[in-house]
Amino acid sequence: MYDKRTRKHFSMALIAYLSFAMLALMALPAYAQSSSALAGAGDNMLSLSGVSIYPSPVIAGGNVTISFRLFNSYSEALSDVNLGLTTTSQIFNVSPSNTYMLSSIGSGVYGGLGYNVFTYTFHLPSTLISGLYTIDVIANYRVSVGTPGTEVPGESIMPITFYVHGKPNLQLNILPTSQVSPGNTMQYQLSVSNSGGGTARNITVKLLGSNTVTPFGNDVFSLGNIAPGAQAQMAGGMAISESAKAGSNNITAQVSYSTSIGSVSYNTTIPVSIYIGQPDIAISATGSTPQELYAGGNATLALEIQNVGDGYARNLTVNISGSSNLNIGSSARSFFIGALAPGQSVAESVFVSANSTYSNNAALYASVHYLHADYTNATSVSIPVSISIAPSAIFSISNVSDSIYPGAAYSAVTFNITNIGNIAAKQVVLSLQSIYPISPIAGNAYLKELAPGQSTSATFYVSVDTTGKPGEYPVTLYEQWKQPNAANSMQFTGSDSYYATVYSSNSGSSSGSSAIYETLLAVVVIIILVLLYKRIAKSKPKNTKTKK
Known part of the structure; x- marks a missing residue:
């Protein structure tokens, strides 16, 4: 049997193995913390240069054009860049604003793909109050930081401030x-x-x-x-x-x-x-921007509030509400008019959205309260204003079929798409957008036509980063199409959000850092068990002889 020196060596080896196992287990949370420490590391990589605002001065009621270039202060390129404008003021009266989608922006001033200068033109409301207004240029992207091959999402918010001269009325x-x-x-x-x-x-x-x-x-x-x-x-x-x-x-x-x-x-x-007559208030919709309100869409409706009677209406208040299939999205849904003379009218506007379920019978309801010219005879009436809703194609996703896993290089993701609207969608372009770890490879699909009630499938091909984790990830399907009830130059747009599932790898090999540590832990446990078994087996014969 083994002498004392040999047993001592075995004991020291056992202690070393156990120490190694403990160190490996302690390293696990440290590794997890290192990835969370990268959160926010990719922010504020972009800034604006060469900002131009035209015309000067900027006047309410006119158009303004903003141009600028992007400067990447980071030493590496930014990928999957989504660029758009936003503001908390009423400077945008049409939503959403246009966006730019760029696959990559290199270090320094951006000048690739012909987008040397980014330009946005929009109309300022004529009722805009004089003052400074800020528009934020927001860029979302992915950037490599820390360990080579590690990408994190980043965001840069770049404000542009300019003065608008309001117009008295x-x-x-x-x-x-x-x-x-x-x-x-x-x-x-x-x-x-x-x-x-x-x-x-x-x-x-x-x-x-x-x-x-x-x-x-x-x-x-x-x-x-x-x-x-x-x-x-x-x-x-x-x-x-x-x-x-x-x-x-x-x-x-x-x-x-x-x-x-x-x-x-x-x-x-x-x-x-010349004499005190009887006021009579009438309200009608005189226009829409865009020209038609489509099912599932929104528009700014112009209203004319008119006194069709022969007496003054004083302290006139108008409160606007919508029918069940019409939502009022504007904060300006109540109006006050000090006096409205016979034959006089006032123009107001409200922002509305039509429900996706098509119904041509929609209405605004105006609750009107006013006094006569001598501040007597308080009158309250409810006035319906008929609104026409045009039919529209509406897309619905009922299922997503996929079989993707970490490391997949060219895997199919199939959407089951149905037109739940009441008019055909023509020349349909479908675009897939996703977040890490899923990246579209073939991200566009085309349909010649999708009739009302018709369903079809659209397949896109994606890749999955090898370090991606199994789970559900949000994907967005953007739709662009034309309709027979609109001008050929008019494009309809929409989007639907869904989830794609990343499954565990079927290759049998360990995937990601969690699998590596699980395997390492199993090996350590096996080694400890083997050493304990040898020690017990080694001591068994001695105990047997003593008993005899």
């Missing part, structure tokens, strides 16, 4: 404050409100009169400055001629004021009611 009303009849005088209140986005300064209003209505006393009013949303009021008197007819008579006013970009002067007419 003065609305003038003459409101009688005493009973009005032909051949008598009346006291009135001149109300000037600013519904625009810029401040009107040093405002002067001169009433010129007409054959039937003649100002007496003060006919020139200096109103100072009126900021957006504010109003000013001045009192005056008018003589009503014997020949004045009942109803609305116009009086001409000269209006002048200055703005941050110049001076404005014009003539306008102001209606004057």
